[in-house]
Amino acid sequence: MAPPSQKFELKTPKGQGKDMVIRDSIFSTITDVFRRHGAVTIDTPVFELKEILSGKYGEDSKLIYDLADQGGELCSLRYDLTVPFARWLAMNRDIQNIKRYQIGKVYRRDQPAVNKGRMREFYQCDFDIAGTYDPMLPDAEIVRIASEIFNGLGWKGRYLIKLNHRKILDGIFTSCGVPNDNVRAISSAIDKLDKAPWEEVRKEMVDQKGLNPEIADKIGEYVIQKGKKDLLSKLMEDKNMVENESAKAGMKDLELLFDYLDTFNVMDNISFDLSLARGLDYYTGVIFEIVMVDPVSTTFNDRTSDPSQGVGSVAAGGRYDNLVGMFSGKNQIPCVGISFGVERIFSIVKSRMAAENNFDMIRKNAVDCYVMAFGGKGFTGLLKERMSICATLWESGIKAEFLYKTKPKLANQFKAAELNGVPFCIVIGDEELAEGKVKIKEMGLRDGHPEKEGVLIDLKDIVEQVQKRLQQKKNPRIFPIFTDS
Amino acid sequence: MAPPSQKFELKTPKGQGKDMVIRDSIFSTITDVFRRHGAVTIDTPVFELKEILSGKYGEDSKLIYDLADQGGELCSLRYDLTVPFARWLAMNRDIQNIKRYQIGKVYRRDQPAVNKGRMREFYQCDFDIAGTYDPMLPDAEIVRIASEIFNGLGWKGRYLIKLNHRKILDGIFTSCGVPNDNVRAISSAIDKLDKAPWEEVRKEMVDQKGLNPEIADKIGEYVIQKGKKDLLSKLMEDKNMVENESAKAGMKDLELLFDYLDTFNVMDNISFDLSLARGLDYYTGVIFEIVMVDPVSTTFNDRTSDPSQGVGSVAAGGRYDNLVGMFSGKNQIPCVGISFGVERIFSIVKSRMAAENNFDMIRKNAVDCYVMAFGGKGFTGLLKERMSICATLWESGIKAEFLYKTKPKLANQFKAAELNGVPFCIVIGDEELAEGKVKIKEMGLRDGHPEKEGVLIDLKDIVEQVQKRLQQKKNPRIFPIFTDS
Numbered sequence: 024m025a026p027p028s029q030k031f032e033l034k035t036p037k038g039q040g041k042d043m044v045i046r047d048s049i050f051s052t053i054t055d056v057f058r059r060h061g062a063v064t065i066d067t068p069v070f071e072l073k074e075i076l077s078g079k080y081g082e083d084s085k086l087i088y089d090l091a092d093q094g095g096e097l098c099s100l101r102y103d104l105t106v107p108f109a110r111w112l113a114m115n116r117d118i119q120n121i122k123r124y125q126i127g128k129v130y131r132r133d134q135p136a137v138n139k140g141r142m143r144e145f146y147q148c149d150f151d152i153a154g155t156y157d158p159m160l161p162d163a164e165i166v167r168i169a170s171e172i173f174n175g176l177g178w179k180g181r182y183l184i185k186l187n188h189r190k191i192l193d194g195i196f197t198s199c200g201v202p203n204d205n206v207r208a209i210s211s212a213i214d215k216l217d218k219a220p221w222e223e224v225r226k227e228m229v230d231q232k233g234l235n236p237e238i239a240d241k242i243g244e245y246v247i248q249k250g251k252k253d254l255l256s257k258l259m260e261d262k263n264m265v266e267n268e269s270a271k272a273g274m275k276d277l278e279l280l281f282d283y284l285d286t287f288n289v290m291d292n293i294s295f296d297l298s299l300a301r302g303l304d305y306y307t308g309v310i311f312e313i314v315m316v317d318p319v320s321t322t323f324n325d326r327t328s329d330p331s332q333g334v335g336s337v338a339a340g341g342r343y344d345n346l347v348g349m350f351s352g353k354n355q356i357p358c359v360g361i362s363f364g365v366e367r368i369f370s371i372v373k374s375r376m377a378a379e380n381n382f383d384m385i386r387k388n389a390v391d392c393y394v395m396a397f398g399g400k401g402f403t404g405l406l407k408e409r410m411s412i413c414a415t416l417w418e419s420g421i422k423a424e425f426l427y428k429t430k431p432k433l434a435n436q437f438k439a440a441e442l443n444g445v446p447f448c449i450v451i452g453d454e455e456l457a458e459g460k461v462k463i464k465e466m467g468l469r470d471g472h473p474e475k476e477g478v479l480i481d482l483k484d485i486v487e488q489v490q491k492r493l494q495q496k497k498n499p500r501i502f503p504i505f506t507d508s
Numbered sequence: 509m510a511p512p513s514q515k516f517e518l519k520t521p522k523g524q525g526k527d528m529v530i531r532d533s534i535f536s537t538i539t540d541v542f543r544r545h546g547a548v549t550i551d552t553p554v555f556e557l558k559e560i561l562s563g564k565y566g567e568d569s570k571l572i573y574d575l576a577d578q579g580g581e582l583c584s585l586r587y588d589l590t591v592p593f594a595r596w597l598a599m600n601r602d603i604q605n606i607k608r609y610q611i612g613k614v615y616r617r618d619q620p621a622v623n624k625g626r627m628r629e630f631y632q633c634d635f636d637i638a639g640t641y642d643p644m645l646p647d648a649e650i651v652r653i654a655s656e657i658f659n660g661l662g663w664k665g666r667y668l669i670k671l672n673h674r675k676i677l678d679g680i681f682t683s684c685g686v687p688n689d690n691v692r693a694i695s696s697a698i699d700k701l702d703k704a705p706w707e708e709v710r711k712e713m714v715d716q717k718g719l720n721p722e723i724a725d726k727i728g729e730y731v732i733q734k735g736k737k738d739l740l741s742k743l744m745e746d747k748n749m750v751e752n753e754s755a756k757a758g759m760k761d762l763e764l765l766f767d768y769l770d771t772f773n774v775m776d777n778i779s780f781d782l783s784l785a786r787g788l789d790y791y792t793g794v795i796f797e798i799v800m801v802d803p804v805s806t807t808f809n810d811r812t813s814d815p816s817q818g819v820g821s822v823a824a825g826g827r828y829d830n831l832v833g834m835f836s837g838k839n840q841i842p843c844v845g846i847s848f849g850v851e852r853i854f855s856i857v858k859s860r861m862a863a864e865n866n867f868d869m870i871r872k873n874a875v876d877c878y879v880m881a882f883g884g885k886g887f888t889g890l891l892k893e894r895m896s897i898c899a900t901l902w903e904s905g906i907k908a909e910f911l912y913k914t915k916p917k918l919a920n921q922f923k924a925a926e927l928n929g930v931p932f933c934i935v936i937g938d939e940e941l942a943e944g945k946v947k948i949k950e951m952g953l954r955d956g957h958p959e960k961e962g963v964l965i966d967l968k969d970i971v972e973q974v975q976k977r978l979q980q981k982k983n984p985r986i987f988p989i990f991t992d993s
Contacts, residue, residue, distance in 0.1 A: 043549045043550060047549070055905075058874040058907060061874070061907065064528045065534070068629045069629060070613075088575060090573060090576055091574035099668040100575075128554060130554075140867035171902060234934060286899070287899050288899055332848045388546050388547065390546040409772045411771055414652070417544055417656060420540075420544065422544045422545070424545070427642055429642050429987070498707075
């Protein structure tokens with residue numbers, strides 16, 4: 024599969040600065056929650072040995088980027104942050120438990136679809152809990168973390184945490200009669216049910232994967248079901264399920280998990296969804312996927328009438344108890360984790376801001392104070408005075424700029440300040456400076472405001488005067504992007 | 509050159525969490541200064557078209573990593589952040605000026621030397637000013653930024669900003685008689701003068717690069733000189749220099765720059781060093797390099813008696829007025845920038861902290877509050893109570909953890925809190941809970957302190973009680989790492 028040729032075009036040159044402001048806000052919303060739950064961050068290389076990534080991603084392995092053989096080992100670019108984390112755990116045997124988060128880029132040789140937030144190089148934000156603990160406690164905390172993050176983004180009531188258990192799924196498959204060696208393939212087919220109708224998925228299972236049509240129909244009766252505790256109770260009365268050891272273990276897990284999720288006050292957004300399967304090979308227990316549920320779809324994520332055109336899941340994860348052992352042999356460390364798709368979250372936030380006309384309110388840079396000069400005939404430009412005032416402001420941590428012109432026009436200086444939405448200007452002139460004064464002017468004040476034309480202050484007080492005004496001035500909000508009802 | 513085989517070993521498994529805490533502090537010290545000066549951040553892909561990187565790095569081009577040819581274009585991993593930035597500017601023609609910063613990983617097929625902070629994948633922090641402005645103003649601000657960053661790291665008086673000008677260097681070479689087509693090669697040789705004695709460099713120029721020995725000696729008289737304005741004045745009286753157009757232009761630049769650096773109050777740490785050449789092809793004007801000057805060398809960066817064993821430069825940069833035009837043709841945008849070597853800065857900070865015994869003071873994670881339970885006979889573990897209290901704390905943004913055990917021992921809970929240096933514990937028990945009370949306990953109080961055994965508070969006030977105590981408690985400092993005199 025050859026990548027198309029437009030790869031290096033950045034699709035959003037305009038507003039790039041604002042895009043990064045939004046992206047930074049998303050990163051900090053996410054990492055604040057991770058840190059709130061005790062996570063530390065680690066860093067792993069962008070490339071891994073090719074063999075480390077082999078056999079971990081099922082049908083998606085063909086999307087892995089390889090490095091050229093320039094001598095030395097064969098390497099590939101990481102496909103996700105989970106496998107490198109497991110490899111790292113396997114190599115650092117003194118670490119038997121850790122809550123870690125990581126923000127990093129991953130690489131997939133996929134068809135890009137920028138407006139859906141799907142690119143070949145993109146950030147993932149991962150949080151994982153590794154260690155041997157009492158059942159379902161880390162799993163419950165991961166779900167709680169997802170809720171805190173999406174609530175923090177202002178999406179309360181607008182997302183759904185779809186949840187399932189690999190052992191229940193496998194129980195369904197085997198009790199319906201799927202041969203063991205066909206379970207993962209059937210599982211992959213089932214996972215497409217969020218995008219394709221049952222008939223299509225059934226066809227794939229029967230025609231492509233050679234499943235007996237009767238078995239397919241039995242599976243169909245299970246996997247179309249969604250619910251919460253009610254669905255779990257129903258399964259727990261199902262003889263096929265109760266007699267299947269795998270299903271039984273999965274149901275016991277979910278019973279405990281739902282109880283904990285009640286305690287964490289996050290059951291509202293849960294959907295126990297038997298069609299959720301997740302494509303990756305390494306999951307062994309609870310799996311989940313967070314999707315947007317959008318009451319105002321057209322303005323929200325550029326959806327057309329076809330729901331499969333949406334941005335898909337915005338976070339996903341699950342329990343993978345055997346992955347570390349694949350690298351370390353005996354030293355098995357159970358793990359559960361979640362990965363947030365920042366690009367998709369970004370696409371949603373940005374289109375939402377555009378719909379609510381908030382995008383223009385975001386400042387391009389963080390400058391608080393533009394230092395400018397004016398003067399009549401014989402105007403020198405007051406360059407060194409501007410530089411020196413900037414140096415004073417910088418020294419106190421105040422974000423300041425001046426125009427890189429020896430003799431700038433006042434209009435050009437105001438224009439530069441306005442372009443970036445700088446909230447305050449310091450205007451200096453010969454006469455005022457001679458008296459030890461400068462003018463401070465808040466930008467964008469309405470006509471008739473008493474300080475519209477600025478206020479003269481003592482130059483020696485400039486730092487405290489600027490700081491005082493900055494504290495009174497609020498920044499435009501990025502989150503929440505939805506108005507709470 | 510085949511990479512050695514131990515690449516994927518992370519050399520510092522122990523204290524990885526603390527390492528990231530230090531690294532994060534360095535990143536935020538640096539980016540705070542960048543933002544203070546009005547920079548916005550942009551992001552470019554980790555890989556670029558192979559041809560984009562060709563012919564930009566002089567003798568170091570052999571260190572570029574290529575991606576495998578899996579169909580599609582030939583790509584390479586970025587070698588620095590400067591060339592991708594110039595490529596980005598060339599492609600985004602609506603942007604004619606920008607102050608941008610970027611933190612990202614770059615890749616070099618080099619021999620790693622971890623204790624010197626030299627690795628094959630490492631972070632760079634770049635700041636660049638692109639645009640057509642009055643001379644030397646952006647250049648002066650870049651030097652000011654470097655000073656603010658190293659002062660912010662607590663290195664005041666311990667670093668030196670070496671500075672030179674490509675046009676002066678070229679003027680020296682041509683006026684001494686170096687043929688035009690040998691100038692870059694001779695320049696590369698001169699750049700080694702910080703690590704090798706003059707005799708060795710002279711030998712390289714004469715024996716390997718075929719330079720006339722007399723010319724080499726003439727060059728030698730120039731390039732051993734270091735100074736400030738005094739050296740510039742001396743050069744400005746040198747007939748060879750004054751009559752050389754290139755040297756003249758360079759001297760005019762530096763005269764103005766030094767004047768501006770005075771205004772910015774940063775001349776103290778400047779060394780005008782005629783041996784500074786910088787290896788990269790793309791510089792056209794002022795070049796600079798920041799090195800540590802260390803009065804306490806052995807504890808400082810693991811140096812042996814050989815100064816070349818040190819960590820080398822911690823930041824470097826210069827003016828590159830023609831690089832954007834190499835990609836865009838007519839649309840030439842002059843640029844000046846600086847790149848901070850975070851790994852090297854990290855090596856220095858870390859070894860310095862170790863020397864001052866500050867490393868142990870860094871907390872492994874950010875948790876403020878460990879929620880634990882205790883009880884006598886019939887102790888249930890109070891799991892849901894712990895979970896529910898954590899949820900309350902998380903809801904208010906307080907960083908909290910509990911042990912993933914249904915019935916934990918009190919000692920194990922304290923141990924977990926101590927291990928991460930958590931400052932406060934909430935201890936709950938049946939009797940206290942029945943009265944609506946919990947105990948809050950500050951860790952590490954001295955014997956005899958009135959609150960040594962903790963304080964009973966109302967459960968309903970828990971958030972404000974924790975917040976109040978957190979505000980009073982100071983975090984251990986990471987910077988400055990040197991005690992100011």
